[in-house]
Amino acid sequence: MAQSSPVAAPVRSRRRGEALEQAILEAAHQILREDGYSKLTMEGVAAAAGTGKAALYRRWADKDTLVTAVLQSVLPSPQQLRLTGDVREDLLLIMCCIRNAIGLTNGAAFDIVRHEGPGSGGLVHKAVGQRVLDPCRREILAVLTRGIAEGSVRPGTATPLIADVGPGMIIQHVVVVGTDVPEPFVVSVVDEVLLPLIRA
Amino acid sequence: MAQSSPVAAPVRSRRRGEALEQAILEAAHQILREDGYSKLTMEGVAAAAGTGKAALYRRWADKDTLVTAVLQSVLPSPQQLRLTGDVREDLLLIMCCIRNAIGLTNGAAFDIVRHEGPGSGGLVHKAVGQRVLDPCRREILAVLTRGIAEGSVRPGTATPLIADVGPGMIIQHVVVVGTDVPEPFVVSVVDEVLLPLIRA
DNA sequence: GTTCTAGTGAACGGCTGCGTCTACTATATC
DNA sequence: GATATAGTAGACGCAGCCGTTCACTAGAAC
Structure with missing residues (x-):
């Protein structure tokens, strides 16, 4: 070292x-x-x-x-994302934000959350949950809501559960395969899972 | 202690x-x-x-x-599941198998995998990956394949990526919320995410 | 009863890391 | 230059844990 x-x-x-x-x-x-x-x-x-x-x-x-x-100091904030209004593009942006947050810390953010115990309300939980996970969920919900209004997204899909599908796939990849989440994986999650799930 | x-x-x-x-x-x-x-x-x-x-x-x-x-000694094995042939019922059974595996060990199985480093091929990785995660993925693929043959599942959905959606949701719940995964959560993942995603 | 084996309880040396403290001093400020 | 502050380098006592060893002995097998 x-x-x-x-x-x-x-x-x-x-x-x-x-x-x-x-x-x-x-x-x-x-x-x-x-x-x-x-x-x-x-x-x-x-x-x-x-x-x-x-x-x-x-x-x-x-x-x-x-x-x-x-x-x-290192976690990106989804507030900084420049969303485009296009559902697919925006989902990709948000998902890459999550992926990058993980890559920057070798998945440590998740280790810490588990080390503290979920729901403990510790400082690190706040840093990770409130800075990355919760805002990303809100952004995804906003994307879905806007897509529903435009008619490109199926009504009824703007739910926290469905908003968690994309992040869930990344977290699973981190846990099971590793913290190097390839960008093609993110793209295929959006194209083969999220879009089929939400399209009108 | x-x-x-x-x-x-x-x-x-x-x-x-x-x-x-x-x-x-x-x-x-x-x-x-x-x-x-x-x-x-x-x-x-x-x-x-x-x-x-x-x-x-x-x-x-x-x-x-x-x-x-x-x-x-404690991890349940998906080979022991009595599948029914009904897509929804079988997905529920498999998902509950994963949930129970996690509950029995307070999520420790996942901590260990990360501690060892994914892909390390360590003994524990084998115990968890080969005993629970890989077999569950295979069972889900089998359920999807059978559903496609019967016409109740959309063709093209029997992919590893889609098979990972359900487990991914559980793993995310474990990481972010806690290892007590409520059964209603499992049911809503099947009904509101998996079934809409795969139905013909 | 005798013999053998594995269990018990304790101790050991070694290592790591924590959190604190101290004497000295570089450096900013006046 | 004088003063105050924070940085440096090292040491310290403590706790925890590891892996090993030892003397004794419960209990199985004969």
């Missing part, structure tokens, strides 16, 4: 404040991606960032607080 | 052989259900079973070997 550290060389001039914080977050993010949540330790992050644990504990109370900060 | 041990009282007469092995597996299963995979330790299992670690290590090389044995 020391070999993969972005700042393994002795640091002659000290980073302070925001610069150090960024280096720590980046180091933590890298460990999260490469080794996953369960193998991330405060000591490992400190070593990878070329600093001491005390500098971490000055900012974050514990591992999960640090990981939450990492997730909040 | 000692308070929840089924055999917390001092054991006056020693169990030997199969009886001890059963007690250990049951203790491990209980810890798996209550605390999850990451919190299961060999010491904890030994304490809960009222025995010593040496007795565990005489039988199982390490934690994962023990957990594999637990899973193999």
